[in-house]
Amino acid sequence: MKRVRIGLLGCGTVGGGFVRLVERERSRIRDRYNVELNLARILVRDSSKERPGVDRALLTTSALDVIDRDCDLIVEAIGGVHSAGTFVRRALARKRSVVTANKALLAAAGGELFRAASRNRVSLGFEASVCGGVPVIAALRRGLAGDTIERITGILNGTSNYVLCRMEEGLSFTDAVARAQELGFAERDATLDLSGEDSAQKLRILANVAFGDGEVRKASVCGIGGDVRHVRGTVVRLIAEARRVAGGVELCVEPRRFTYDHPFARVRDEQNAVVIRGRAVGDVWLGGAGAGASPTAAALLSDVLECVRDLT
Amino acid sequence: MKRVRIGLLGCGTVGGGFVRLVERERSRIRDRYNVELNLARILVRDSSKERPGVDRALLTTSALDVIDRDCDLIVEAIGGVHSAGTFVRRALARKRSVVTANKALLAAAGGELFRAASRNRVSLGFEASVCGGVPVIAALRRGLAGDTIERITGILNGTSNYVLCRMEEGLSFTDAVARAQELGFAERDATLDLSGEDSAQKLRILANVAFGDGEVRKASVCGIGGDVRHVRGTVVRLIAEARRVAGGVELCVEPRRFTYDHPFARVRDEQNAVVIRGRAVGDVWLGGAGAGASPTAAALLSDVLECVRDLT
Numbered sequence: 001m002k003r004v005r006i007g008l009l010g011c012g013t014v015g016g017g018f019v020r021l022v023e024r025e026r027s028r029i030r031d032r033y034n035v036e037l038n039l040a041r042i043l044v045r046d047s048s049k050e051r052p053g054v055d056r057a058l059l060t061t062s063a064l065d066v067i068d069r070d071c072d073l074i075v076e077a078i079g080g081v082h083s084a085g086t087f088v089r090r091a092l093a094r095k096r097s098v099v100t101a102n103k104a105l106l107a108a109a110g111g112e113l114f115r116a117a118s119r120n121r122v123s124l125g126f127e128a129s130v131c132g133g134v135p136v137i138a139a140l141r142r143g144l145a146g147d148t149i150e151r152i153t154g155i156l157n158g159t160s161n162y163v164l165c166r167m168e169e170g171l172s173f174t175d176a177v178a179r180a181q182e183l184g185f186a187e188r189d190a191t192l193d194l195s196g197e198d199s200a201q202k203l204r205i206l207a208n209v210a211f212g213d214g215e216v217r218k219a220s221v222c223g224i225g226g227d228v229r230h231v232r233g234t235v236v237r238l239i240a241e242a243r244r245v246a247g248g249v250e251l252c253v254e255p256r257r258f259t260y261d262h263p264f265a266r267v268r269d270e271q272n273a274v275v276i277r278g279r280a281v282g283d284v285w286l287g288g289a290g291a292g293a294s295p296t297a298a299a300l301l302s303d304v305l306e307c308v309r310d311l312t
Numbered sequence: 313m314k315r316v317r318i319g320l321l322g323c324g325t326v327g328g329g330f331v332r333l334v335e336r337e338r339s340r341i342r343d344r345y346n347v348e349l350n351l352a353r354i355l356v357r358d359s360s361k362e363r364p365g366v367d368r369a370l371l372t373t374s375a376l377d378v379i380d381r382d383c384d385l386i387v388e389a390i391g392g393v394h395s396a397g398t399f400v401r402r403a404l405a406r407k408r409s410v411v412t413a414n415k416a417l418l419a420a421a422g423g424e425l426f427r428a429a430s431r432n433r434v435s436l437g438f439e440a441s442v443c444g445g446v447p448v449i450a451a452l453r454r455g456l457a458g459d460t461i462e463r464i465t466g467i468l469n470g471t472s473n474y475v476l477c478r479m480e481e482g483l484s485f486t487d488a489v490a491r492a493q494e495l496g497f498a499e500r501d502a503t504l505d506l507s508g509e510d511s512a513q514k515l516r517i518l519a520n521v522a523f524g525d526g527e528v529r530k531a532s533v534c535g536i537g538g539d540v541r542h543v544r545g546t547v548v549r550l551i552a553e554a555r556r557v558a559g560g561v562e563l564c565v566e567p568r569r570f571t572y573d574h575p576f577a578r579v580r581d582e583q584n585a586v587v588i589r590g591r592a593v594g595d596v597w598l599g600g601a602g603a604g605a606s607p608t609a610a611a612l613l614s615d616v617l618e619c620v621r622d623l624t
Contacts, residue, residue: 032524133593135455142454143439143447146613212344280610281445288596298592301458
């Protein structure tokens, strides 16, 4: 039996979902993989807050108390670039594998962090950073590693897709965004999602996995707004596309129009979908829930098991 | 630079595709993964046959000449159960990792072979055995490892799907099968595909990965034939489904009817598609080319890279 002590940074929506999932999956993972998972320490901002299902004795407000402790790996679920970046750098430097859902951090400092992980001979898992529970990173890194990837095209942002679906039903852009916010599919400030920037961050991560450190030759990002018009028989989707071109990679995020029979038109509400074009395999489709506490937690836990496999 | 010597068993459609793919991807793999792939020896039945792009000096008609040589891993592309089984057992016993596309062998002797691999501390890669280039095994073993899988539902046989699509267009069952045979989508004897047995073999492999060695409580296999009726607004698909039930797993292969708007109705011709339902992630979709020399070779090569990662 391999015993693994996990240090968790952050216990909000995603972190809390991870705690509950570890609890639920613990016995299956013990039986299946001969691995005993233990949450050793959890970083929170306010340790007095009620957190149903979370053992209060594990909580700490000191990040160093998590990172510098005797943990085998660190799960980062804080989000944001600044503090999260400091903590992840420190964990890697102390030779702890890190699993993260933090696309903003990877988009901003991925190259540096992957080099730090490699230098310290530890893993940096990031399945949860793109498309939530849809295992697109595993597909690219593992199942399709033998093929040359030509192109990746996808609906990578669930919020904007939800808004576009409501606009198809006749809602104005403003009302559609308000509806998404009411239901928790959009943040109070939805700019990152609607501007295409969130899609662009995820696209950079996918391109990096698929094409390696190829230089980005051109990147254009265009989001959605009130000017999206309804045209009978068609729908609009916010599409992110990365293409291999001579000597590098081109990235593009833009709204595109599809007829009803196009597979992208079938991607509804907050769902995500990705088409990966390989030279040998042709088009491979993946789709599913792109966000949410449960799918994201499942992706984090899958990455934890991947790291455990590498632990000696 | 890690140098890897590959012994290839079989140089037919899949094996030949593998040789060509290794040639094409060699420099990318060298640059990307710091791995130098070399085909060291290739088992063929008739070494005098013309094989464009295959170095004749590598050919041998002796399996032992491949397995017992100084190869780091063995790629099995013979097919069938008897000889392939003997060779794979011998390779594993000699502590060679094996990569195979052989679903029949895995369905017949998977448990024994996986135990042999584990006992000898080598890998047995089988991504290519199900859904060709669609990375469904990587998805289940890696990206979704953290979640409890409840159900797997899919179109796993491209031949029968091609036949059903032609029947939608008005062809009789017999004519549709003949068309599939003309175009190389069906064997001369298509019984394995049309009876549902091929789907059932693949389903057993998927169920084993998803649910572990859970006892199969019930398995029913029903294929397609001339009695598939066309009903306006609907299509028929040959569906393979594995479900977790109390104390085990239930398997079922049967033709099911779907309305046009159902995602399975959109799976055309020789394509494959799988829906994996996880307790945390919900429904995850994968789809693409389910067979063919190129996609299958790409899956074999991805598994080779996976094995190389484990080689010390």
